[in-house]
Amino acid sequence: MNCKELGIYVHFPFCKKRCLYCDYTSFTDLNLIEVYLNALKKEIILKSKKLKNRKVKTIYFGGGTPSIIKTNLIENIFLTLKNNFDINSLEEFTIEVNPDSINKEKLSFYKDIGINRISIGFQSTSNNILKTVGRIHNYDEGIHAFKLTKKYFDNINVDFILGLPGETTSTIRENLHFIQNSQPSHVSYYLFDASHKTPLKSLLDNGKMVLPDDDFLADQLDLIYDFLDNLNYKHYEISSWALLNKESKHNKLYWNNLDYLGLGVSAGGHIDHFRYVNTSSLNKYIKLIDQGIFPYEYKNKNDQFQELLETLFMGLRLFKGISYDSLVDRFGKKLTDEVVQSLKINLKSYLCIDDCIKLSKKGLDYSRYVFEKMLDIHL
Ligand SMILES: C[S@@+](CC[C@H](N)C(=O)[O-])C[C@H]1O[C@@H](n2cnc3c(N)ncnc32)[C@H](O)[C@@H]1O
Ligand code: SF4
Structure with a gap:
C-alpha cells in the first residue's frame, strides 16, 4: 500500500x-x-x-x-x-x-x-x-x-x-x-x-x-x-x-504502521506521521465537534526516530516481521542501523535479526515483555 x-x-x-x-x-x-x-x-x-x-x-x-x-x-x-x-x-x-x-x-x-x-x-x-x-x-x-x-x-x-x-x-x-x-x-x-x-x-x-x-x-x-x-x-x-x-x-x-484515519469517540489514527487518539468522553466529543474542533485526547507529530520505533513495535506483531530494507527505505540507513544495534544489545534472544526483524520463539512467548522493553529504547 x-x-x-x-x-x-x-x-x-x-x-x-x-x-x-x-x-x-x-x-x-x-x-x-x-x-x-x-x-x-x-x-x-x-x-x-x-x-x-x-x-x-x-x-x-x-x-x-x-x-x-x-x-x-x-x-x-x-x-x-x-x-x-x-x-x-x-x-x-x-x-x-x-x-x-x-x-x-x-x-x-x-x-x-x-x-x-x-x-x-x-x-x-x-x-x-x-x-x-x-x-x-x-x-x-x-x-x-x-x-x-x-x-x-x-x-x-x-x-x-x-x-x-x-x-x-x-x-x-x-x-x-x-x-x-x-x-x-x-x-x-x-x-x-x-x-x-x-x-x-x-x-x-x-x-x-x-x-x-x-x-x-x-x-x-x-x-x-x-x-x-x-x-x-x-x-x-x-x-x-x-x-x-x-x-x-x-x-x-496498523501492523505495517501505514496511514489510517480513526473516527469517533476514543478512535485513534495515524496519518503522515501524525498520531492521535480522540477523547473517550462522549460529551466532550460532541461539544468539540460542534465547535469545529478536532476532539484529540492525545496528538503527536512523530519524528523519524519515533516513527521508526512505532513501525518496529507494530511490525513485530507480524510473524514475518519487518524487512530491514523496507525500514531503510522509510527511515534511511543510519537511523535504522542505530536502532537495530540497540535492539541487538537489549533484546537479543527475543528477536531474530536478519533480512527481516521478527520475534524469536522466546520473543513470541514473552511478547508483552518485548513490547514493554522497546518503549525504553533511546539513542
Ligand atoms: C472491542 S471488542 C468489540 C467486539 C464486539 N463488541 C464483541 O463484544 O464481540 C473487540 C474484541 O476485543 C477482544 N477483547 C475485549 N476485551 C478484551 C480483553 N480484556 N482481553 C482480550 N481480548 C479482549 C474481544 O475478543 C472482542 O471481540
Ligand atoms: S462491552 Fe462486550 S459487547 Fe461491548 S465492546 Fe466490550 S466486549 Fe464487545
Missing part, C-alpha cells in the same frame, strides 16, 4: 450491556446513539477536507457493538463517508457484530452497502464462561449467528479470548472443534488481558474469581497453534490466523 492510500476506522461506542472484562469505550444509554452519529458525521466531513486525494482501501466499523445500530443510521454514516472520501478502490469493508444482535435483514443490508467481511464476537463456546463474564448470548446463539452470516458472507472472522475465568482444556477443545466444523476464514484468538481497570479485574483482585494459571495457558497456546496449523490456518500475527488470502487488510495497515 503506498502512502496515498488510506484505511478508515469508525467507532460505534454502544453496547446493550457491558461485558465484565472489557475496557473499550462504549455506553449503554442507547438514547445517545443519534446525537453521537450526528457528531460523527460532522467529524467525517471535517477530517475529509485534507484527505480528498487519498484512495480509501479499507473501512472498519468497530465498537462497541455496531450491529445494534439501526440499518438506516449505518447507511447514513456510510453515505457520509462515500460522499466525502474516494472509496472507489475499496478492497475490504468490515463490520463487527455480536451474536445476539444480528439477523438476516441486517446481513442483507450490510451486503448491499458493500460490506464484504464480518467479524463475530464469539469469545468462547462455553456457556459457563459466557455467563460468568457477562456476555448476553449463549453458544447456540453464537452458532446460529455464524450459520446465518455464512449464508451472506464468505469472509468471516471470529473472535475468541483465551484464559477467561472457567477456562479448562475442555472449553478450549470445544472452541477448536467449533473452528474445525465451521471453518471461518479468519480467527482472532486473544490472550485475556487483565491489566485494565474493569469489573472483572476488581473481582479478581478481591479473590472472587480466579484466572487459569500462566503455565497452563502457555501449554494451551502451543496446542492452539498446532491445531489451527493442521487446519491450514496461517498464523500471520500474534493473535490472528487466516485461511489463504483472507488476512485482514485493514489490520495489516
